Amino acid sequence: xxKVSARYTTVAIILHWVMAALILFMIWLGxxxxxxxxxxxxxxxxxxxxxxxxVTRILWRAxxxxxxxxxxxxxxxxxxxxxxxxxxYGLMLILPLAGWVLVSTSKFKxxxxxxxxxxxxxxxxxxxxxxxxxxxxxxxxxxxGAWLLxxxxxxxxxxxxxxxxxxxxxxxxxxxxxxxxxxxxxxxARGYVRAFGVSAVAFALIALIPLATSAPSGSSDSxxxxxxxxxxxxxxxxxxxxxxxxxxxxxxxxxxxxxTGTFGSWTADVEFYPDDLASSxxxxxxxxxxxxxxxxxxxxxxxxxxxxxxxxxxxxxxxxTDFQETGEGYTADAVITLKTxxxxxxxxxxxxxxxxxxxxxxxxxxxxxxxNLGQASDPAATWVGxxxxxxxxxxxxxx
Numbered sequence: 595x596x597k598v599s600a601r602y603t604t605v606a607i608i609l610h611w612v613m614a615a616l617i618l619f620m621i622w623l624g625x626x627x628x629x630x631x632x633x634x635x636x637x638x639x640x641x642x643x644x645x646x647x648x649v650t651r652i653l654w655r656a657x658x659x660x661x662x663x664x665x666x667x668x669x670x671x672x673x674x675x676x677x678x679x680x681x682x683y684g685l686m687l688i689l690p691l692a693g694w695v696l697v698s699t700s701k702f703k704x705x706x707x708x709x710x711x712x713x714x715x716x717x718x719x720x721x722x723x724x725x726x727x728x729x730x731x732x733x734x735x736x737x738x739g740a741w742l743l744x745x746x747x748x749x750x751x752x753x754x755x756x757x758x759x760x761x762x763x764x765x766x767x768x769x770x771x772x773x774x775x776x777x778x779x780x781x782x783a784r785g786y787v788r789a790f791g792v793s794a795v796a797f798a799l800i801a802l803i804p805l806a807t808s809a810p811s812g813s814s815d816s817x818x819x820x821x822x823x824x825x826x827x828x829x830x831x832x833x834x835x836x837x838x839x840x841x842x843x844x845x846x847x848x849x850x851x852x853x854t855g856t857f858g859s860w861t862a863d864v865e866f867y868p869d870d871l872a873s874s875x876x877x878x879x880x881x882x883x884x885x886x887x888x889x890x891x892x893x894x895x896x897x898x899x900x901x902x903x904x905x906x907x908x909x910x911x912x913x914x915t916d917f918q919e920t921g922e923g924y925t926a927d928a929v930i931t932l933k934t935x936x937x938x939x940x941x942x943x944x945x946x947x948x949x950x951x952x953x954x955x956x957x958x959x960x961x962x963x964x965x966n967l968g969q970a971s972d973p974a975a976t977w978v979g980x981x982x983x984x985x986x987x988x989x990x991x992x993x
Contacts, residue, residue, distance in 0.1 A: 657788060678746055842986050912930050913928075950991055
């Protein structure tokens with residue numbers, strides 16, 4: 595009487611088919627990203643997911659060995675099956691790690707946001723990995739390794755089908771119990787905490803790195819720059835800004851579509867005399883880390899070193915001087931200190947004053963090139979438009 599073979603554990607079966615589906619989707623996605631940022635982020639998200647699922651699966655397999663291959667299977671086929679499985683596990687670790695290294699060393703400083711929600715850090719790669727030769731080698735490993743994975747996938751499926759339709763005891767029922775027979779129940783599963791706990795803790799610790807490193811350093815504030823002294827001269831404010839009814843908004847173009855955002859934290863000292871424009875001045879301080887452009891990917895990008903670099907320069911300063919009245923309203927010179935750059939741009943605005951209450955509508959157009967924003971990854975404005983429009987609306991009460 596033929597001995598009934600045991601199936602895989604329920605956890606092993608679930609991990610197998612979930613990972614198989616994700617790998618097949620990744621193969622399709624890898625061929626169809628076409629420069630689409632959303633698909634690129636999804637590719638990275640699934641890659642990191644597969645990395646930690648692979649770690650979980652290896653730990654689970656170590657605690658719960660798979661059922662033996664059919665006794666009647668030839669020794670060379672058993673060896674081939676074992677080698678294919680080991681190669682699978684190796685590639686499922688190497689490919690996402692190589693992809694992680696690629697995005698960490700790329701000249702395009704695009705952050706990774708897993709499934710649009712979790713900021714994922716770049717690896718602290720040494721300088722030699724950032725060179726063109728090393729980058730090409732890693733990229734080749736990542737791309738050609740995907741083809742090797744496809745070959746192994748074909749061999750794996752072919753072997754499973756061959757043994758199912760052959761004379762020996764099939765193997766598909768071990769992973770699809772009920773569809774290809776009724777195998778015996780596996781031994782009692784163990785190692786839940788080790789398999790899932792280790793992966794979950796490692797994932798959480800890595801995901802917490804961006805939060806731990808996002809706090810700005812007070813010693814690196816842009817006030818330490820000589821250029822900021824121009825915009826820090828004291829003034830005697832004679833208006834109180836109503837921040838609940840005021841807003842600083844920025845608008846630009848990304849990948850052909852308009853994006854817009856606001857700054858969540860800023861202050862304004864307003865010394866404005868309608869009858870004495872020459873003595874008027876305004877000092878605005880903006881906490882750049884509070885920029886919210888509606889998507890976590892955009893927000894993480896803005897905080898990065900080639901954009902606002904909020905860890906090093908948490909505050910931007912704008913001083914308005916040289917007010918002039920025009921037929922449509924007013925103009926002023928906005929002297930802006932952002933990171934190490936000090937640039938003057940014209941500001942146009944209307945001001946409606948009724949009694950002791952003033953209503954402001956202002957706008958200015960700034961060149962991100964002038965402020966050295968995004969010049970490493972997108973100097974030609976292929977993705978992000980060159981000009982950014984800043985609008986200010988709000989109310990203030992005379993003191």
